[in-house]
Amino acid sequence: GNSVTQMEGPVTLSEEAFLTINCTYTATGYPSLFWYVQYPGEGLQLLLKATKADDKGSNKGFEATYRKETTSFHLEKGSVQVSDSAVYFCALSDQDNQGGKLIFGQGTELSVKP
Amino acid sequence: DAGVTQSPTHLIKTRGQQVTLRCSPKSGHDTVSWYQQALGQGPQFIFQYYEEEERQRGNFPDRFSGHQFPNYSSELNVNALLLGDSALYLCASSFDSVYNSPLHFGNGTRLTVT
Numbered sequence: 135g136n137s138v139t140q141m142e143g144p145v146t147l148s149e150e151a152f153l154t155i156n157c158t159y160t161a162t163g164y165p166s167l168f169w170y171v172q173y174p175g176e177g178l179q180l181l182l183k184a185t186k187a188d189d190k191g192s193n194k195g196f197e198a199t200y201r202k203e204t205t206s207f208h209l210e211k212g213s214v215q216v217s218d219s220a221v222y223f224c225a226l227s228d229q230d231n232q233g234g235k236l237i238f239g240q241g242t243e244l245s246v247k248p
Numbered sequence: 249d250a251g252v253t254q255s256p257t258h259l260i261k262t263r264g265q266q267v268t269l270r271c272s273p274k275s276g277h278d279t280v281s282w283y284q285q286a287l288g289q290g291p292q293f294i295f296q297y298y299e300e301e302e303r304q305r306g307n308f309p310d311r312f313s314g315h316q317f318p319n320y321s322s323e324l325n326v327n328a329l330l331l332g333d334s335a336l337y338l339c340a341s342s343f344d345s346v347y348n349s350p351l352h353f354g355n356g357t358r359l360t361v362t
Binding site: 138154169170175176177178179180183223235236237238240241 | 252281283288289290291292293296304306338340350351353354355356
């Protein structure tokens with residue numbers, strides 16, 4: 135079945151450091167890929183998405199490129215801020231999905247220190 | 249514009265009891281999905297409701313049931329509670345007519361089963 139694997143956390147960085155959170159997936163066909171962020175005490179918010187191979191999603195300085203050849207969707211940011219501290223989830227939606235069923239990775243906690 | 253609202257925010261129940269969680273979707277959304285998020289894990293899809301019918305279901309037992317009302321709000325019911333049902337329950341809404349319409353999540357209901 136479809137699945138998503140993320141690098142384990144927690145990840146601790148200093149402010150202005152470069153961030154990479156790895157995400158790989160297993161799926162048949164052509165899934166859509168997403169990154170969601172969960173701030174403490176809140177629900178998940180969509181950070182970015184990509185719906186086909188080689189698409190790059192971007193938002194708030196974060197980027198991720200849909201790499202079908204390596205089945206990956208790694209999240210990157212050039213310079214993190216303390217306010218980026220949160221849990222990040224990679225997710226996929228298979229090609230036949232109406233959009234409600236997402237398969238999530240286990241999440242990666244990011245802590246950014248001043 | 250109100251986002252997705254869930255009630256209650258916290259709930260404590262005893263094993264064997266039954267619980268009902270409630271969700272109001274974001275204005276203009278007609279599809280509601282429910283997720284279970286165990287501590288330190290990614291959300292797992294329970295089911296999705298559209299036009300007052302269960303349209304998709306994840307790998308959850310029949311103890312988990314739901315309902316959608318004509319105003320698109322939804323309830324999640326869990327019978328015969330087990331300790332393992334302790335989790336954050338997230339509701340997400342979307343607009344069905346848009347393929348891969350982004351999910352908007354509520355802040356969740358924290359259920360503790362003792």
